Amino acid sequence: MQVVKVDLNKNYDDVILEACHILRMGGVVIYPTDTIYGLGANACDSLAVDQIFKIKKRLYSKPLPVIARNMQWVEALAYLDSRTKKMLESVWPGAVTAVLQNRNHLSSLVTAGASSVGIRIPDFVFTDSLLRKFGYPLTATSANISGEEPTNDINKIIDRFSQADYRPNLIIDAGILPKSKPSTVIDLTSPDPKVLRIGPSRPDQLIKLLSLGNDKKTHTKRSQASK
Numbered sequence: 001m002q003v004v005k006v007d008l009n010k011n012y013d014d015v016i017l018e019a020c021h022i023l024r025m026g027g028v029v030i031y032p033t034d035t036i037y038g039l040g041a042n043a044c045d046s047l048a049v050d051q052i053f054k055i056k057k058r059l060y061s062k063p064l065p066v067i068a069r070n071m072q073w074v075e076a077l078a079y080l081d082s083r084t085k086k087m088l089e090s091v092w093p094g095a096v097t098a099v100l101q102n103r104n105h106l107s108s109l110v111t112a113g114a115s116s117v118g119i120r121i122p123d124f125v126f127t128d129s130l131l132r133k134f135g136y137p138l139t140a141t142s143a144n145i146s147g148e149e150p151t152n153d154i155n156k157i158i159d160r161f162s163q164a165d166y167r168p169n170l171i172i173d174a175g176i177l178p179k180s181k182p183s184t185v186i187d188l189t190s191p192d193p194k195v196l197r198i199g200p201s202r203p204d205q206l207i208k209l210l211s212l213g214n215d216k217k218t219h220t221k222r223s224q225a226s227k
Helices: 013-024 046-056 071-077 082-089 125-134 154-162 203-225
Strands: 002-005 029-031 038-040 096-102 116-120 170-173 184-187 194-197
Touching: 013 029, 013 125, 013 170, 029 125, 038 046, 071 082, 071 096, 071 116, 082 096, 154 170
Parallel strands: 002 170, 029 170, 096 184
Antiparallel strands: 029 038, 096 116, 184 194
8 A cells, every 4th residue: 555645735746647557557546635535446447446345345235426527527427407517517616416317437336236326526626637637537435444434634544544454555645634524415316406415515505506406396397397
C-alpha cells in the first residue's frame, strides 16, 4: 500500500499521473473530495470494482455511488430528460448524488444489478483533474470499512487500512479535510423526487431542486392527461 502526500495548493500532476497508472491497471485509490475521502476504482471495470467490495467488506447487494467529470459524462451513463438535466444543473457541481436510470455502461457490480445508479459531479479541482486525466468515472464510496464511521482524518484512514487484509494500492494524503457529511442523495428515477439522505448541500439548493421536481411531476401529469 503506497501513501503519497499532496499539497492541494501546489502542482500535483505527478500524483495524478501515478493515480491514473494504478487505476488503469485495475487498482484502487483513496482520494480526497469536496466531502470526504473516496475509495475509487474504474467504475466500468468489474474486476477493479470487485476490489472495492473486498477492501470495504461491503455486501454485493449494496450499490456504489460514482463520480463523473461533467454533464456530458452523466448523460453517457444515465438517462436524462431536459427537465431533470435542468434540475441537476442547479446543484452541480456539488455535494448532491442523484439516483438516475442507468444506461448499463457501468459495471453491474456498481449498481448491484439494479436499473439505477447514484452519480454526482464533485465541486473539487483535484477530482476534476483526476477524472480528466483518467477518462472514466470512478467509484466514490467513502474510504472506510462498511459499518464503520467515515472520517475526514487521513491518518485514521491510513492506520485502518494498513491493518486490513485487503488494501488499496494507493492512498493520496491531502491532510485532514474540512469537516463535512457525505453528499445529499436524491432519487430522480420517478416524477416525484425523493431525498434519501441529507448531506452538506445548501438548503436553498435542495428547495430549488425539489421545486423543479414538483414542476416535473405536474408537467408529467399534464402530458399523460393529454394523451
